[in-house]
Amino acid sequence: MTSAAPMTKQAEALHASLVALEKAIAEEEARQRARIDAVLPKHRLSATNLAHYFGLRKKDVRRLQLDLAALGLSSLGRCEGHVRDTLRRLCGWLSGEGGNATAPGAGEALDWAKAEKILHDNTHALFGPRPPDRHVYIMVTAPDAIEATAAWSDELLQAGADLLRINGAHESPQEWAAIAATFKARARAHGRQGRVIVDLPGPKLRTDIRQLEQPVLHLPRRKDQFGRTVTPTRVLLVAEHAGEAQIPVPPQWLPRLEAGDVLGFTDSGERDRSLVIVGPDAAGVVAQSLRSLYVTPGLELVWRRGEKELARGQVGMMPKQPAVFSVNVGDRLLLNASGQSEDPAARALAFPEPQLLAQVKVGERVILDDGRLIAVVEAKRSDGLLCRVKHAVKSPIRLRSGKGIAFPDSALSLRQLGPQDEIALEFALEHADGVGVSFVNTPQDVALVGERLKQKGKPGFGMILKLETRGAMRNLAAILFEALKHDPVGLMIARGDLAVELSFEKLAEMQEELLWFGEACHLPVIWATQVLDSVAHSGLPTRAEVTDAAMSMRAECVMLNKGPYIAAATRMLVDIIRKMESHQYKKRSLYRPLSLARTPPADKAD
Template sequence: MKKDILSELFDNLLDLKEKMSSGVDKNMPNVSLLNMKYYLNVRKHDFSHLQDDLTKVGLSSFGRSQAHMEASINVALEMLSHALKKELHLPKALLSYEESHAIMDKNSEIFSTSEDKTKIMITVPSNYADEKEWFKNLSQEGVHLFRINTAHDNPSAWKEMSGEIKNACSDEKELKIYVDLAGPKIRTSLKKSKKSDKPKKYKLFCGDSVLIHPDGQPPLKKAAKQYDAVVGCTLEHLGGLVKVGDKVFVDDGKIEMVIDEILGDDIVCKVVSRNEKGISLKDEKGINFPNSDIAVRAICDHDKEVLPHICEYADIIGISFAQTSEDIHDLIDELDRLGKKGKIAIVAKIETQKGVENLPEILEALIEYGHSGIMIARGDLAIEIGFENLAYMQEEILDLCTAAHMPVILATQVLESKMKTNIPSRAEISDVVFAHKAECVMLNKGDYALETIKILTTILKQMDLVFRKNKLLYNPSFQWK
């Protein structure tokens, strides 16, 4: 092998190491935070060609080095220095391969101390008691933790669920309780029909005009005659937070609209979704404003009211719609007030464009807190960033979390057809292969939970035997540059 090729590689690696360390305080007390900052620095530049060149000479391309950046680069430099017979005196990396993986293993124990690589979480349905020993049966098939969603039911029901979960624990297996705070989800609010106690329903078609107004405020006069639908919204001062041309999605993206006009706090939208039979617009359905900067704190008044109840039994608390580090600190402050700071793990759910943009600062706040994690909530996230960008973004989030040694839950529509119909789609099976990269995978509610858990545990065990993570390319086309 020509010496000039190796010499060029050596120089390029030194350049990579210098750029990685630029502006980073190596004396910061937390090695996970240090490693994340190294990773973010590397991703500001295009080193993909260097990776290919390293592979050609039989060296590591760093495609699986997110958790221990400095140590991996040092090893490659040392090997090249030996080949070139150059003297090289590098200080020892603050975090070795073994140490980084030990940290990751320890951090993932917030989900379970089980030796299973990917833990399984399932949402508790309101009617769980319809099936005898529901928790025990699912636990025996492979479930490690159960999710209670405070957007549904009430404190009494949640406490009863938690008691049943604890009763299903055994000496061989502990079960963790994950409680999701409802958060400030923006929803539709339809007036009730004069003829019944049920809210109105609208059937919308492409080109229809919809007036959306803040809930609790009267809509424009004669709005019912002027527009095809008049919809309340739980977001205050709506008109001042958006602009003409912004997209609006309702009901998990089933209805897509564009803002045509802003009338004070009200907005007028045009339906752009095409469906010959029309699309039903219903009450209490989620509304997304992906192009708008909606500055809403994640911990809402309802969350603060229920926290004293759920802190009695929660092992993990999930922050819905986490968008900034302030959201993390808000929950920490509430836990401190209740005497639970440091005793309950925190998971930040990433499900908005703003949450993605601010993920490094969110991770920094979680690292400082201690036992914590991230959930990739793919339902709202896909709407916020565009369905076509979801596959790319969930990979990027996983890699950044690996650099921060932060355990990840992958959620939304995992084996959903199997859960609801007992027949999985082929795409769902491939999706589980991706889910294997996370430390935990979440299933939602369905009538075929037991059958779904069986197929999920089988796939995960198979992937444990054969899985090899693909090489990550360090190019500058990146969210957090």
């Protein structure tokens, strides 16, 4: 048996650096010992590796990476899931031992193959069986219940959707139950599981405008890039208005309306319009139109069946709706719990979390409408926070009720399960396969929902942590260790709110880091927010969206939002993922034969 060749000075220096890193990750493991011991036994290896990854990423190893790569060795750039194993194998190669990763007292080995298996097992436990033609899952956000028909579900499933997300901030358990039942039934018909995830609303970080104006119901038509209507706009005819896409008609008409009947009227834009009756629904009668509609109370309706006029009536009462503020840079806004001000001309916004407003300080930023408007707190007064608008995407900007609000500079304590959270959680436990926990800021937020799930004793019920706040980034280590106390569990990079909290520039960096940390603790990650959003809404992508979709396949799941062209967006995403999976897995490039590399045969000599 020959002894290993002596190391060169360069190899000795690299070996010493790697040994120092091994020591650093061992020290981090010792520091995190209490957290590691607290996780589920099945996640113990993952928690240990997570500690190792934190230990590694506290160091600047860029020079070491370049030097290792220059020798044709691993540059540590793909070691997230198996940090210690990678370091020990590198030490083995440099010392002439051929990549041996064993060491005294090393415990259970976690090499690349085992790390991959753990990640895949955790992914399948949360999302269900792997899609047959790819390893990345696709989750789609459910539309309103009236649109989530069996035909809609069939088209979506045939396009390649694997999971459905129901937003617990909209509609009610009655509508959620109809959506979930329809999707699951159609999934079974297609031989699929079709798991359903329900998002808990979380703290209502939204503002309301309490000043009211006359109601106008706008029902836009759905058109393609040529302006042609592609699908009818549906509306529910009811006796009394109780929701957005509803038109109140004379109650005595409802039991007598038949499919094919027409209700004609002149809408508030003074355009002739008609609604064609589709048929009865549990809550009223469904009608549809191929044109956009602007409907106000009191409009005259003419009911016809064929050429015969059956009756005339009026659109019934609808509640007044919140006003729309026109806001310029330099304007002041008042933020308080009531949305009222002694000055009737003041623009007051209601924020239903007064205990959070009390934690905001003068000089801190207030971001409204997903970053389209940025203000700064000028004063804390008895009637609320007085804020001055500093930036807007355009001036003036129209600010509507119900828009999101964020306090990126403020250290806020958010977590409590409100009434709507409780309703959504109880519904999910009965009808769905998991919950999404919104606005996670601390490990206590994870524990609060996680313990509730354990008490219910529903094996296999999943929990997805939505990482969308500055607080989540500050407390990421503690949040991830807390997550490993539960199973199955996953992470969502909620890029919309995260961009508002951190800035778009910082998001570009942070979304990458969150992918790495997900791999380090072997938890599946969902890449979310505005993926192929233009396709979902118009049928056509932008160049940037295609690139974003290609990048998204490094996550275990990609989430699409709702839209009239959501099936087309799903098909496009499936196609992009399939193509990209032959080129890349996580951060690893895969070299399949390229058509561009094929050279034509050499010309024959004359």
